[in-house]
Every structure is written in C-alpha cells, then in structure tokens.
Amino acid sequence: MAGTDLIPDSEGAGRFLPWVVAVMVFFAALASAAGLALNQATGTWRSDLASTITVEIPPQENAQARLTAVTKALRDTPGIARVRPLQVAEIAKLLQPWLGGGALIDDLPLPHLIDVHLSPEQSVDLVALARQLADIGPDIRIDDHQIWLGKLIRLSRSLQWMMLACLAMICFATCAVVIFGTRAAFTAHLEVVSLLHVMGAQDSYIAKLFLRRAMLMGLKGGLIGLAVTAAALYALSRLAADLEGPLFGNLTLTPLGLLSLAALPLLAALLTAMTAWRTVMRELSRMP
Amino acid sequence: MRGAKSTVIPVLDPGPRTWHLATVSRVFGIGLQQEGIDRVIRFENVGVRYGIGPEVLRDISLHIEQDSFYFLTGASGAGKSSLLKLMYLSLFPSRGYMQVFGEDIARTSRRDLPQLRRRIGVVFQDFRLLSHLSIFDNVALPLRLAGDDEKRTRNNVSELLDWVGLGARLHDSPDTLSGGEQQRVAIARAVISKPSLLLADEPTGNVDDRIAYRLVRLFEELHRSGTVVIVATHNDALVRRFSHPVLVLADSELHVPAVKAKDGA
Ligand SMILES: Nc1ncnc2c1ncn2[C@@H]1O[C@H](COP(=O)(O)OP(=O)(O)OP(=O)(O)O)[C@@H](O)[C@H]1O
Numbered sequence: 001m002a003g004t005d006l007i008p009d010s011e012g013a014g015r016f017l018p019w020v021v022a023v024m025v026f027f028a029a030l031a032s033a034a035g036l037a038l039n040q041a042t043g044t045w046r047s048d049l050a051s052t053i054t055v056e057i058p059p060q061e062n063a064q065a066r067l068t069a070v071t072k073a074l075r076d077t078p079g080i081a082r083v084r085p086l087q088v089a090e091i092a093k094l095l096q097p098w099l100g101g102g103a104l105i106d107d108l109p110l111p112h113l114i115d116v117h118l119s120p121e122q123s124v125d126l127v128a129l130a131r132q133l134a135d136i137g138p139d140i141r142i143d144d145h146q147i148w149l150g151k152l153i154r155l156s157r158s159l160q161w162m163m164l165a166c167l168a169m170i171c172f173a174t175c176a177v178v179i180f181g182t183r184a185a186f187t188a189h190l191e192v193v194s195l196l197h198v199m200g201a202q203d204s205y206i207a208k209l210f211l212r213r214a215m216l217m218g219l220k221g222g223l224i225g226l227a228v229t230a231a232a233l234y235a236l237s238r239l240a241a242d243l244e245g246p247l248f249g250n251l252t253l254t255p256l257g258l259l260s261l262a263a264l265p266l267l268a269a270l271l272t273a274m275t276a277w278r279t280v281m282r283e284l285s286r287m288p
Numbered sequence: 289m290r291g292a293k294s295t296v297i298p299v300l301d302p303g304p305r306t307w308h309l310a311t312v313s314r315v316f317g318i319g320l321q322q323e324g325i326d327r328v329i330r331f332e333n334v335g336v337r338y339g340i341g342p343e344v345l346r347d348i349s350l351h352i353e354q355d356s357f358y359f360l361t362g363a364s365g366a367g368k369s370s371l372l373k374l375m376y377l378s379l380f381p382s383r384g385y386m387q388v389f390g391e392d393i394a395r396t397s398r399r400d401l402p403q404l405r406r407r408i409g410v411v412f413q414d415f416r417l418l419s420h421l422s423i424f425d426n427v428a429l430p431l432r433l434a435g436d437d438e439k440r441t442r443n444n445v446s447e448l449l450d451w452v453g454l455g456a457r458l459h460d461s462p463d464t465l466s467g468g469e470q471q472r473v474a475i476a477r478a479v480i481s482k483p484s485l486l487l488a489d490e491p492t493g494n495v496d497d498r499i500a501y502r503l504v505r506l507f508e509e510l511h512r513s514g515t516v517v518i519v520a521t522h523n524d525a526l527v528r529r530f531s532h533p534v535l536v537l538a539d540s541e542l543h544v545p546a547v548k549a550k551d552g553a
C-alpha cells in the first residue's frame with residue numbers, strides 16, 4: 001500500500017500527461033490504421049487488377065464479326081482462364097455516372113469491352129497477344145491496368161512511409177513530454193524522494209514509484225485515445241461504405257490490424273513507463 | 289500535549305514506569321554488539337565545502353566507538369548539521385578519509401550505500417515528516433523500505449507510537465500535531481528500524497526544557513539497548529545535565545574531548 005501512496009498524483013505536475021498521451025495515441029492509431037489499410041488495399045488491388053485485362057474494340061460497321069474473331073483469338077491463347085464480352089447493358093451502366101441513363105446511351109455508338117481473366121499459373125505474353133489482335137483490327141486495344149496500378153501502388157507506398165515517419169515522430173514527441181512531465185513530478189516530490197534516499201531506498205525503488213505512476217497515466221491516456229480512435233474509424237468506415245467504389249471498398253482492416261491498434265495503449269504505457277524510469281534514474285544519479 | 293501530560297507521554301516520564309527494558313529490547317532489538325564492529329565512524333582530516341564556497345568543516349578527525357553517546361554542540365552555522373549529513377551519507381567530504389560501519393565510503397559503490405543508510409536513524413532538524421501520509425505510515429516507512437513483514441510492521445509501529453504517547457493519533461496527518469508531537473513522530477521514525485547509529489539534529493529544539501530532558505533520557509534508553517547516539521544541540525544547559533562526552537564545533541574545526549566519559553544516566 002505504501003508504494004503507490006508515497007507519491008501522490010493529485011499534484012498538477014502530472015495531470016496533463018494522460019491527455020497528451022491520449023492525443024498521441026489517437027494520432028498514432030490514425031496513422032497506423034491508414035498505413036495498415038493502405039497496405040491491405042494495395043495487396044488486393046494488385047491481385048485483382050494484375051489478373052485481369054480489358055480488351056476494347058471501338059465501334060465499327062462489322063463490330064460483331066470483329067468481336068467474334070477477337071473472342072476466338074483470346075480463347076485460343078494459352079494462359080487465359082476466362083473470356084467474357086460485356087453486354088451492352090453493362091457497358092451502359094459503367095458509363096451511367098458520366099452520361100446519365102436513358103436515350104442518350106442508346107443512341108451512342110458504344111465500344112465492345114471484353115473482360116479477360118488471366119490464369120494465375122501461366123503467364124501470357126501480352127505483347128504477342130496485342131500484335132495478334134492488331135491483325136484483326138489495328139484500333140483494338142488491350143488495357144492491362146499496369147501503368148495505373150503502378151502509380152497507385154507507388155502513391156500508396158509513399159503514403160505508408162509517411163505514416164511510419166509520423167509514428168516515429170509521435171513516439172519522439174511523447175517521450176519528450178514524458179521526460180518533462182517526469183522531471184516536473186520529480187521536483188514536486190523532491191521532499192519524499194530525498195527522504196527515501198536518505199533512509200536507504202535504492203534508486204530503482206524510487207524510480208519504480210514514478211514508473212508505476214507514469215505507466216498508469218500512459219495506460220489511461222492510451223485507452224482514452226483508443227476510444228476516440230474507435231469512434232473516428234467507425235465514422236470513417238461508414239463514410240467509405242457509402243462510396244461503394246472498388247477503391248475504397250478495400251480500405252478495411254484485418255483482424256490482425258485491429259489487434260495491433262488495440263495494442264497501442266499498452267505500447268503507450270510501456271513507452272511512458274520506460275521513459276519515466278530512465279528520467280528518474282538520471283535525476284537520482286545526481287544525488288550523493 | 290500540555291493538556292494531557294499524564295496519559296500522553298508516559299514513556300517520557302522519569303518515574304518508575306519509564307522505559308521498561310523488556311519493551312525497549314523487544315522493539316529495538318540489539319544493535320552493534322553482535323557485529324564485532326568496534327568503530328562505527330572514522331573520519332581522518334575530513335573537509336567539506338558547499339560548491340565553491342569556503343570549507344565549512346576543516347580537518348575533522350574523529351573516531352566514534354561502538355557503545356558511545358555524544359553530544360555535538362557549536363554555535364548556529366558552525367556546521368553541526370553538515371557533520372551529521374556526512375555521517376548519514378547525504379553529503380560526501382571534499383577531502384579526507386571517511387569510514388562508516390567499517391566501509392570506506394569513497395570506495396563504496398552507489399548500490400551498496402543504501403544498505404549502510406538503512407542502519408542509520410536520523411531525526412532531522414526540520415523533522416521532514418510527509419504530510420500526505422498518516423503518522424502511522426510515516427513511522428512505518430523505514431520498515432517498509434526494508435521490506436519487512438507487514439503484520440510485524442503494524443505491531444511494531446503501533447507499539448512504538450503508543451510508547452511515545454501518540455497511539456491515539458495513528459491515522460492523523462502529521463500536520464495536525466504540535467511541534468513537540470511532530471518531533472516525537474520524527475524520533476519514532478528514526479528508531480523504528482532498530483538503527484545501529486542514531487543521529488539527532490536539534491531534537492530538543494521545539495520543546496521546553498523538561499521535555500528536552502525526557503527526550504534525552506529516551507535516547508539514553510536506546511543507547512542502553514545498543515545504539516550509538518549522537519545528539520546535536522546548542523542547548524548547553526541540557527548538555528550539562530548529563531555526563532556524556534561533548535563534541536564541540538568551532539571555527540569549522542571539531543574539538544574532541546580528550547577523555548571519553550562513560551554513561552552517567
Ligand atoms: N546546502 C548548503 N549550501 C551551501 N552552504 C550551506 C549549505 N548547508 C549549510 N551551508 C553552510 O554551511 C555552514 C554550516 O551549516 P550547518 O547547517 O551545518 O550549521 P549548523 O551548525 O547545523 O547550524 P544550526 O545550529 O543553525 O542548525 C553554514 O555557514 C551554512 O551557511
């Protein structure tokens with residue numbers, strides 16, 4: 001009982017610490033969540049998009065014949081798992097956000113689109129395939145999404161690095177705040193500390209008093225921060241769900257990701273405790 | 289405490305009821321006799337200065353044998369508190385050689401100093417009681433630091449506080465006590481861990497002569513159970529009432545009595 005009572009934490013010196021930790025954990029959680037979600041999404045985008053290509057046949061008089069020829073050529077190519085020409089209605093639906101529904105679409109000459117799934121076991125020589133399709137019609141295009149995908153992944157990777165840098169800075173700032181807070185607490189309790197010292201308390205005994213206090217404050221702050229984060233992420237996920245797009249639908253967290261977010265308060269408590277310990281040990285080493 | 293003389297401090301009464309040796313031995317145990325250390329403190333040419341100031345203590349050479357009881361006197365500012373600080377290892381000499389409990393302090397590692405400190409009880413000039421702890425917890429502090437069994441701690445502390453007449457105030461804050469009562473709590477805290485060496489800095493500063501006399505009698509009782517006692521005071525009248533040897537600090541130097549008198553109480 002004496003252990004925790006020795007250093008009363010009613011003093012103002014430490015009261016702000018949980019709140020600072022809460023803010024830090026909130027930022028850290030947002031940064032981690034964003035990083036994890038991007039990482040997860042990048043993986044999905046890569047596997048989704050890398051395994052499909054789209055063949056586009058511009059509208060012409062003999063469109064139907066060209067479609068049949070292209071479809072046949074594709075089906076004969078080894079390494080292609082599935083070939084599915086899109087129906088006019090589907091294409092119209094893809095265009096609907098831009099052109100609106102109704103008569104306009106019916107009047108437009110629409111291209112034919114063929115959705116091609118590549119088999120994961122066998123790679124397809126896309127250059128050779130493109131040449132082959134060009135023989136049927138020079139304006140037939142293969143879109144393999146690679147350029148776009150590459151850009152997206154690069155963007156996502158640099159965002160993830162930024163999130164990591166944010167995390168490092170948050171840790172750094174938290175340590176700095178804890179050091180100042182602990183020093184203030186140490187000074188505020190100098191009477192108790194020097195008495196314990198004279199009575200023969202080991203430095204580690206005194207440091208442990210501050211460690212315990214800092215750890216509790218770190219944990220408290222961490223839990224507050226996590227609660228706020230949970231609310232924020234829930235709101236964000238609702239907003240993202242409204243978007244329904246293929247891009248943002250993938251921005252979810254795996255159970256492992258959620259677990260690592262939940263571990264943040266523990267990490268905050270640990271960081272706070274260790275920093276407080278080192279600070280107090282250093283202060284004590286100045287006492288004779 | 290003036291209002292309740294008869295019940296509050298029976299132990300300090302110089303009557304036949306005072307200081308049953310059985311109680312003293314049970315509460316305090318035996319001090320140094322068992323350990324075979326005959327020199328508790330040894331100073332050779334010790335000098336002390338604070339920062340870059342002048343030497344406040346100069347060429348102090350002093351041997352304190354086991355079984356001694358000393359008064360330490362000197363004018364205000366003569367360095368009594370500083371000398372005691374040296375002894376309770378809260379201040380290190382700027383020169384000279386210093387041994388406590390047979391350990392060369394300059395060569396003792398930081399990790400080993402606490403063990404030495406725990407064998408020293410200190411009554412500070414300004415008490416240094418912790419106002420956020422109860423009187424009980426203040427006195428229990430040294431035992432808890434030493435990791436003693438909590439149940440035994442409770443018994444010993446209650447018994448000792450009864451003994452100094454504060455048994456009814458266990459759970460009060462030291463702030464609610466009079467100066468003299470605080471002094472008794474400070475003394476109880478200094479002796480609860482059965483120290484081998486008791487250093488009291490002006491323990492009679494806040495009390496009238498009669499109680500001062502009784503406090504010294506209390507220290508004598510501790511001394512009888514094996515604790516080496518050094519009492520710093522500038523109350524010359526009090527010193528004269530007892531026949532203990534007197535260390536005198538003057539002009540930053542210590543004058544040690546040539547002949548060491550034995551207990552006269
Ligand atoms: N922490 C300190 N820093 C600087 N000088 C100090 C410090 N403590 C004491 N001194 C100086 O050392 C000298 C001795 O002080 P000390 O407290 O040991 O005297 P004292 O004999 O106990 O006096 P008193 O009877 O008033 O308690 C004084 O001149 C004082 O100013």
Ligand SMILES: [Mg+2]
Nearest residue numbers: 368369413489
């Ligand atoms: Mg003094």
